[in-house]
Amino acid sequence: MTKDRLFISSLAVGASIIAMAVPAWAQEMAAAAPAQEDAVPQAAAPASNADIVVTGSRIVRDGYTAPTPVTVASTEELAKTTPSGVADALNKLPQFNNSLSPSKSANNFSNLPIHGNVLNLRGLGTPSNNPKGPLRTLILFDGMRVSPTEYVGTIDTNVLPQLLMQRVDVVTGGASAQWGSDAVAGVVNFILDKKFTGFKGVAQAGVDQRGNNGNQRLGGAFGADFAGGRGHVLLSAEYSNSDGMLRQDRDFATQGYNFVGSVTSTCALSANGQSRTCTAAPGTVANPYVVAPDIRISALAANGRIVGSSVAGNPFVGRVINNDGSTRPFNLGTVVGTTGFQQGGDGYKIPDDTNAISPLTNYNGFGRVSYDLTDDINFFVQGLYARSKYHYFTQGNSLIPATQSARIYKGNPYLSTALDGALTGANDYYVVGQQDAGQPKPIAYEKTDYWTATTGLAGKFDDFNWQVTYSHGDSKHSMDNVGLYDNQKLYAALDAVRDPSTGQVTCRVLLNPTYASQYAGCKPIDVMHGDPSKSTPEGYAYATGTSSYRARFKQDAIAANISGSLFELPAGPVDIAVGVEYRRQSLRLTSNADPSLLDTDAEREAYFAGLRGVPRAESATVPYPTGSINTLFYWLTNVGSAAGKLNVKEAYAELAVPILKDTPFFRELSVNGAIRVTDYSTSGTVKTWKVGGTWKPVDDLLLRGTYSHDIRAPNLFELYAGAQSGIGIVNDVRSADGSYGSGQNVNANTVTSGNPNLKPEVADTYTFGAVFSPSFLRGFSASIDYYNIKVDKLIDSLSAQQILTNCLNAGGSGVAECNLIERASPTSFPSLIRLTPANIAFLKTAGIDFDFTYRTAVGNGGLGLRLYLNYLDKFDAQQYAGAPIAHYAGVSVVTSNPQGFPRWRGNLTVDYTNGPFGLTIGEQYIGKMRLDIPGGATPIQFVNPKVKPVWYTDLTMRYTIPHGDGGNFEFFATVNNLFDKKPPLIPGTVPGVNPPTNIAVYDIVGRAFTAGVRVKF
Template sequence: MRKVACLLLCTVATGAIAAPAMAQEQAAPAAQSPSADAAIDDAAVKEIIVTGSRIVRDGYTAPTPVTVATTEDLLKSTPSSIPDALNKLPQFSNSLSPSKSANNFSNNPIHGNVLNLRSLGIPNNNPKGPLRTLILFDGLRVSPTTYVGTVDTNVLPQLLMQRVDVVTGGASAAWGSDAVAGVVNFVLDKKFTGIKGVAQAGISQRGDAANQRIGVAYGTSFANDAGHILLSGEYNNNEGLIRSKRAIGRQGLTYVGSVVGCTPPAGQPATVCNPGGTSNPYVLRPDVRISAVAPNGRITGSSVTGNPFVGRVINNDGSTRPFNTGTAVGTAGFQIGGDGYDIPPNTHAVAPYKTYQTFGRASYDFSPDITGYVQGGWSRSELRYITQQNVLIPPGGAVNIYKGNPFLPAAIDATLPTASDFITVGQASAGQPSPVANERTDYWMATAGLNGTFGGFSWNASYSHGDSVHKLANSGLYDYKKLYAAADVVTNPANGQPTCRVLLNPAVAAQYTGCVPINILRGNPAATTPAGYAYATGTSRYRAKMKQDSWVAGFNGAVFDLPAGPVDIAFGVEYRRQSLDLVSNANPADLAGSTAAETAAIRANYFAGLRGVPASSLYYWLTNVGEANGKLNVKEAYGEIAVPILKDTPFFRELSVNGAIRVTDYSTSGTVTTWKAGGTWKPVDDLLLRGTYSHDIRAPNLFELFAGAQSGIGIVNDVRNAAGTYGSGLNINANSVTSGNPNLKPEVSNTYTFGGVVTPSFMPGFSLAVDYYHIKVKKLIETLTAQQIVTNCLNAGGTGAEECALIERASPTTFPSLVRIVPANIAFLKTSGIDIDASYRTNVGNGALAVRLYANYLQKFQAQQYTGAPISNYDGKNVIISNPAGFPRWRGNLTVDYSNGPFGVTVSEQYIHKMTLDIPGGPVPIAFVDNKVDAVWYTDLSFRFTVPHGNGNIELFTTVNNLFDKKPPLIGSTIPGVNLPTNIAVYDFIGRAFTTGVRFKF
């Protein structure tokens, strides 16, 4: 393959250089490259220009594989939205959406509809979401809608979309950064005339997950057809789904070690007895809980050695009882039944969301050679979901209750000799209200441009502005400053009533005005001391504003003719600037100085007068988003050439090559060059062979470069502390802080594809494209997890390694109080596979039959998180992580549509191949008692009835998704309650659902 790539490169080396402009050529007959339209009449099929460097029809004649899907076809089986329909195609996998993201946390804005081509955005558990798929709106780069750099495609207008073009290969030379996995271009129907609309409603068979959609679009010409106007408005609402609404969400299914008291066999390392080790394989068990605390409360420690109450559970009346250890499992710190806690099932499996969209466009032909246009749109996306409960978990989140606290039972108070002595109390879900996150994205875009022809060349010039304001308010969270003030209660000598101790200290009382005592010693503090709970909780907020300005100018046309046809070139320039301004009321960096002494002084001032505040405490429980501020500019020049070599000769009905190059200068990461070479060869009329080789990049985005400290929390197994406080291998929550890295460099990718297209003349209406792809990305921007940092430090002997410097401990033998995480160009990934795209259209009886098959075979998906780490194989694996992912060997989507007069029916079959369970990336292989996940088929059925009315029609439709109510495979997490016990990124858990509505067009 390298020789083929070199040959292609050498062939185009003497030509001009390539561009993202869409060159033009005469469309092939419909029998050879069938249209994506539903029409059967070949005479009605019109030329369509598809995203890429050549004119193609359905992507069947492009050197780079292109999938073309009309919005009409996409919405037949998935009427909820175009992005939802795209995610059923095998080219997309492990995308994010309100139903495919864990909603326990709100630190990362990953809950919109974020498309992921080839799964290239998900390896190594990247929490920011897919970043290697470029999103275009009618050929223009869509600016980020979230501060992490992703695009929520829900903000794009859908009613005026004509089709979606998916370039499934590296396309940086054509479109610039981010196109490592490919390009998704939402193509506007710029000449739509008339009025059309939709009104629909859906609900699951179980009476939940309701949704509604309504929209209308209008298009008209004016000034004797010299001008054209488009207008649209849309509203979508999805009411979401709580995890407890499904039986599997209430069972507490979790993977735990299967061998209690595991002892390594002779000659085997201790790691074989880790949970999931070969001597302690994972097994799925119900009602698994974390042993650290009990929901109502547990006394986890004391300043008095040997205090008899340590370890006991606190009852609602203030009395205590022994902790019920339930049934032991092979994971330290976990148990089945008894006391203990998990993430309760009242969090959202599907985040409720609403979207509002408006769009307008006006174009005018100033002359036969010049057309001008302006267009703009505004959209709002709103999400509201329940996040993880407030918990008080040791070592960094529990609360000290000191002697003399009037809420402290006398028996416990008697075990504390002095006023400075205390017990430490942890608490989980005692019945307190759940925190709620509200996310809102306001996005608007505006473009003005000119295009025309001059001297045989086509040209275009445009200016675009994109502006996004993303806000989050996570309310009901413990405000640590107020919590520790409210929990340290004494008796007011003036009136004999409980009061906050800090209010009796004149030096700091003003900082705690309004403090009300909270009682965590009698169950639900929101019930026992509602005013105290209200004081101790607050709202973590941030606002991120992203702006993008882009100037583009390009030319394309034929420069001269060769015997085989014209030589087409395209060239142009682009300039883009972006800015990010993220502000927060809970910036972790505000509690840290440049030295340990400065940090101690800052924290002492913020927590002035308080005692017992853990060193890792920030502003709020869980959600502490750091601020970020930065900007960059990008200068680009590009060129393209398409050279016909032979035509209409024996064994060379067509032979052509093309090449592209783009030089890009980033103000933040320097100058890079991307390129691509490709060619097509048609030995006979019925067969087209094609291949490409490309060199692509993804430059670090503003958040990766300039992010402030972001807080997080997660369970870490710290086996280093065999002689420390917590013992060997205990699973405890550890706080982490992640920040940006201004020294990041672009990721680098090399992609090659080769394949063929068969359009047999003996079978009109049939086309089959089969393409092999191979993608390798180096210098991948990734971060290690807190667990990996701790493990790497351990493997280095506990000192000396770079990772050890990222871990903070109160003493060398205590559990980490904080783990710092920084992104770097440390990883690589490699993937390869085969895409199959087949279509067939014919007449059957008095009706029309259309069949479309999309399939993908995943040959390889490998990733290495950092140099020296083991290479992880993801292919064929169902990956168990907080945001799970799946990499089936085979995925397919088969759609059969039949229409006869006013009636139409569509059957869509989605196939997901069997997989095996795994957690790639660990130092040793992970073992399961049963690691098999069976293949799954989903069937969607849609009926429609069209009623002619005047110059248009009204279409009544009903769609049944998951017709046979296929249940998702049971796949737990390794953390109790973190998700529904299935792979939410891959499988449907809503069950059979119905949508009915009306579409009209006049």
Template structure:
């Protein structure tokens, strides 16, 4: 643990902005008069020990050059009582983080739930579905192991009641803290010396009577052994009832962006081949309502047959087994979509917020073995349970349509007579016929234990620790179509005695393989209603289990080497060893489906790309990596207390890291601080940082996916199609790991200043510029991008063309292969503003705090040779939306007077324009403007003294004026609520009330 000693009386906001090397939030109680926080530069006897992230060096009065935002737990709870991570995500330093309300829940193949923080939006944009991975999370200076096997850290697992504050390093910090700190570090700092009992009990609900949530927690701290020992214990429980998309405006309305020009004719197909594509210059996107996908009808549609001349192709199947013509609704400028009619969409009764329960406990025991040596052991345990419905079972050709052969008893006479021979068939697609939805049950257990010694001798401090962390994740997605059983059940025949049976049941060589088979009817609407036994047989449970373990040992030494006229030369050195292992098993691993003929023996009509289940085929992953690291940091004071040089200091850090998978990599940082006058601090750093590939990226087995793609057609000079099918339907994809991945490389520049004018006590202002470039980024192309890149290459000659499986050049792909690689880069730059003011007002205390960020640049290139995408000021339209406004801000005004306190906070999200960056040309919208949004939150509190402690009654209104989010649908109807869920609040006005107590 590394610390600066900072005057207790200098913890006021105006001074701490300098003394803590960056802005801090409410470092003293709001009622403390500002005159009690007079500036003092040197630590005095009795000053408090404060651990400030940003430097490994411990030196009284030292000011690190890296900006650090410090937010106390009490202040975060005032504005956002739900959780500390929820409050952090309102600060402009964070963007596009994952949280329960900011991720889609249609699939269960990737565990990306919880609060996953995303500094600087550097985990965005990305086609990697695993979530933000470039922000390092620390718990009291110790690296938190991943809580999920994909490498993310759910910060909800940490003991919130015992947090003292959160330090946010908003710049590269890999030299000081290691891999993953490309965007910065978030250090949750424990209140290790807390003594007493405290707790919280609260409940919340939206103004519409839904989205209920509850939280209860209790924590305590006690001395023992005559004050030489200290014990901390806490337990917390949180519940969220969740929210369906159908419970919010627009959730049931089928909004989607569609092309605005029906029958678009392109006069220049050679010079501008994408002009008539949806979003092209001649076919700009517009918002459509009740948009449906034309490929199918909910109850069923005949989409093909063994003979292309069959007159029933394209017909809709009625509940009584008869057919009728397909109603194409109103045409739009997106192929395969329509407004109204007989198409289908993704149902709105899926979760916008998946219900979850979280249990969390923490314990710590420390003891002074001698006056100079302290021993401690601490542990965290957390469990999160989730249960939600996933995307409905569907028969979606070509990936999963079913053939109904002649003489199937469920065929009407008319349909049966249209088939000439026993091998003739109708190809049926069906979705939303009323069948029950699959249900995902997820449980994540996480624990982390640390034992360590820390002490001092002479002018040196040392520490050594061992940490073991482990996460266990299990997922059961029940009610999914089991592909083998599905095709056995659908191929129904008569047994000659008037009974309908599975055809394979009549074959003695196959009967045992399909034991228990019951026929399923897809020709009379909902198969779960018409043939419940057959539907039950045809569905099953896709399951996977993952266990990730991390062991690390760290040792460090810090102190002063010698004295210079300006002060001591301080250093910190250390070493770390870390081993991480992953073991992921699955009952639906695509890699194990090696003998398809044996697995699907005797079945007819199984598509070439069929896997074990309709969805959620998760591949196994096994691997480990060990990491050896050594670091050093040096702080050199150059000048002090001279004209124009109240202080001038240099700081440097270096780290060398050896990965068993990718070899040796070096990181470094150089920084300086300069105080020309007492009221002004100038600072700057440059650094080289890394993010090493995690085990899932390296060793993940094949993971199946599905999504709608537009398979554009390439034509020859005579207008004949030579490549591509022209279809706009679902395609199967498989994504796997890449053991050859190398670390990502980040380069960061920051410089700025902090002003604390003596003529205005209680006021401080900091402004910092940052510029970050990350190269060698681990990225994957989407299935659509792979198709588009092959199209742009003329259908051959591009690497992407080899990733597409087609039966013929003009048939729709049966499978698209997706592999991560070090192919991308991004650059971002901007300005951080932080202003605070504290003063007395009447008989109370007034505190004002402003955080703001201006995003000057956010450019990304997905692979060498691809167009550079410009994201600054853009609301990204898509199934995984992101938003990067030019301006973001958060203003909090707090007033306390005796037992009463009120906090009013205002969150600003600047205007943006709609776009889907990354193409050769900017996507066009009929109206691309997104207006700025203001959210107002109000909190009130009343403190009741009781003995040596107090009760605090509190109430909070989030989104006080019930501001509706902007209408921003995706390009596929129903995937998410029709807004940018990564940016905007869609719950609306919500209330929380409760009590906090401390004794």
């Protein structure tokens, strides 16, 4: 029996045992023990009978009568197994998939702020070539839209005041008609405990078993009445810190694992014996992928390699540069079945001493004051401030062929006599590549200051509740990537000569009176003797600088809502909610490395005027001739400026109509509908709507269903983003003679920018399910809901590889993709590939959610069980019209930005409390998957495509000491990943890009300990 079947069978057995045993337990314990508080909250409703707003509807009612599936989780219960934070706990629930978090993000580049905890319901923020992160989940704070914390449109939920949260409502279906744009996947509403009185706090610290990823958290919250109970004040302050973790801190991440072709019989040496070419493409039936260790890229050696020369037949081309300036033959290592890769030898990869988890420090503070102006009108004002600080290593300074290499000319003092002698003319040169000779790694420092303030009035009249609010959100983000090659200075420093008047080594450009003042202070840099920061420290310091950008995002919003009962029908009141909202947003981003300033040949020639050796586009005959310059300001980090504004006007109405009540087979029958009209200044007017109903044939069973039409409008960054530079390995799908076909792996420069012509994404969602609350099994409830979501006009962009492939399939011209590729000639390598988002894709997903809750008395204590389970039936995507439909369900996606879509995911929590002692066990299940890279005409082939199921166990023990009247000290200790489960070995197809597993799905930290104390007075 497979583990998947074992898991499902265990659930069935467990349910049977509960069904048989619990009635007797319940009768016995009801007499023997006092009623226990809910160990785990109800699936759809709180224990209190008081009316609350459950996020599935704008109408005040409890969750059992809501047609939309809503998962309700108290923050207290979430913290029991995941003390690091509410968002981390939510991401263990199967409704969330491929979310971003500090441990699930790559840190190679610093072009975009994709850090923090960014929630991704249903995984609808993926798959995508758009790297900004999940954007189709609407985040609310106490029913009010949270303004983006980052200028790309994402929301880091770490900024919210966790100590003052009461619960989290998760609407797992389309909700745009009630709540507005972005609610395509659903809504996550963090509910504030507005009536909290007293003080509570937390102090904790943790570390993993191997001594890494140390973390601390400290916070306190206070609430009190004033003015005789007419007013109430809330205050909180929280601090958290994580030391992060390097990739080399995990043994499995230091072995150089990578997927390569398994068949080497089609691979042959080049004519000069310096490289290998394989005619069978890796990942095909003829050459399936296999995992191999110590995989390197053959294009150059880490310490330095001569990769070309202006002198035909130069004997030193292809040789490795030693630290003493001599050369030796390039060691091609062991052959593998991927062109341009090798096992062992002198190739290169991204080093292991980069961050797997970025060091992070968070601060936030929250305050709220409310006051009853009259018995029916309440005034409130609240504010939130948060600061997040990250620092991490980015990809090291490199001199990469085809994008950023070095030309070393004859007469350069750092050339050996032999090397210099092999160059004939005064302007002859070598092309040198270098990747990791020991030079310091650039470090990115990022900081986000976010604040939001809200004020409003709320009140009642007759049977209606109303509220009017104004809020302002402001985010300031800064990024400084320190220690990058500054290309203008780098190429000035690389062209070293001897000053004829002094005999000293100097920069050639300083001898040119026209440009000498511009390059005053230039110091030569030596890349012919290993680490340039050691051989020429002054030159390295001169050639490196800081790429910086500053972004500010602002949002102002005014909203007015009213809800209540219109009139009575025999089955009950007809309820209505109506409202209007106006939002205004603005984005401004400035940069000292804007690629648009070097967008033309003339601009690049002017910027690098007076310099020789600047990389230029390759021709079919001579490497690096006098073609177009193809480099920008800095190594990798070149962020475009951006500016834009938009405003949104919205109006909605929701109606709930009871039809039958307390009649045979119709204990309750009601319908619900909502409509919203939204006008975007950028894309026009759109309508969203939703209809639903509930039917309770008997008291113990509720049937429900909804159908909705939802949208997500493009955000300011998608519309107006300036050009962002990037780099990546692609297969150029053309032969050296210019014919298209076999191709070879090369690094290609890319530039991604916004598209002001984007239109809203459109989604249709339907759900139907049942809630079972048996009267004969007190304390048990269950819900089962099917969902089906289809998103059209999805905003996405083609990858660089897809653009090259589509152009190839069209014969090299005649399609729009070919216009996105810049080449010096039709047969040359791409000098630039432009990526632009467009409404080109569609996505469809369907599945079933299961939510089981049981609570009872056991002995003198209380037992609570909560099981969340999801079955993913379908997750299909098409990147553009005419492309193959990619099937993601059950797939672990093998890419540089991996994603995972297991068929089954589950989370079981067992909690037992007996007097002062408590024990909680959390079990997270990630079902089996198969390896693939969906989207091709045929599935990618792997020698072993199976990924086994993974279980993670968390254990928390706590002991409570009462203090005073209702207060207590709760001491706790948590072990996450109790059995130190290692992640499955799933490397990428480019050496060293990520730790060799699917970081979006699996835990890379291992067994980790947290201990602390929670206080409440």
